[in-house]
Amino acid sequence: MSTQDNFKRQAARKALEYVPHDEYIGVGSGSTVAIFIEELASIKDRVRGVVAASIESRDLLEQHGIKVVALADVGKLPVYFDGADEVNHSLQMIKGGGAALLGEKIVAHASRQFICMAGESKYVSKLGAFPLPVEVVPFARSWVASQLVKLGGRPVLREGVITRGGHEILDVHDLEIYEPMKLEDEINRIPGVMENGVFARHPADVLILGHSDRAEVIT
């Protein structure tokens, strides 16, 4: 197992302690969530069903025999489990490296508690070294890009990627993110932006940070 995978597994195993009995839960996507789903399979009878934020996670849950349910059928969820590309000391995150940020933000907002699982390298004092994913309507892409340049960023189209909603992703480099909440709102106000990968208005409630030999819980 690679070092990074070991960090992720430490976090995912610890996260099982937060899986409630006889409730529906939400899961995001990415390689940490894939490990979490593997671990969840060992206690799958504990949950009533799972809302998946991406098609990849839905397929993985089904492969493990875990019941998948639609958000529309369950409404509010008690808890949501997901990874992050970066997470700061206020538990605000950058997400969307896997292009599933829109679904992830919707399911996260529909949940009372957000449990973020991440390897120790993702824990940063300031967000922004990871290029910020912004999901855009294809027709508006160059207009949105020009507005992101005005905010100090350098948007780069993620080639060959079309999201579940039929949108494109601009990865915005060189942003100085001093006020994550302000930036999250500012980018979402640009016409043509569907959503951006700053998760600051709804940060994680619990961060489970995987180290080589243990998981650390940060609240």
Ligand code: 5RP
């Ligand atoms: C996908 C995401 C993921 O949570 C994020 O990219 C982290 O992925 P990984 O667990 O593979 O490091 O936001 O859109």
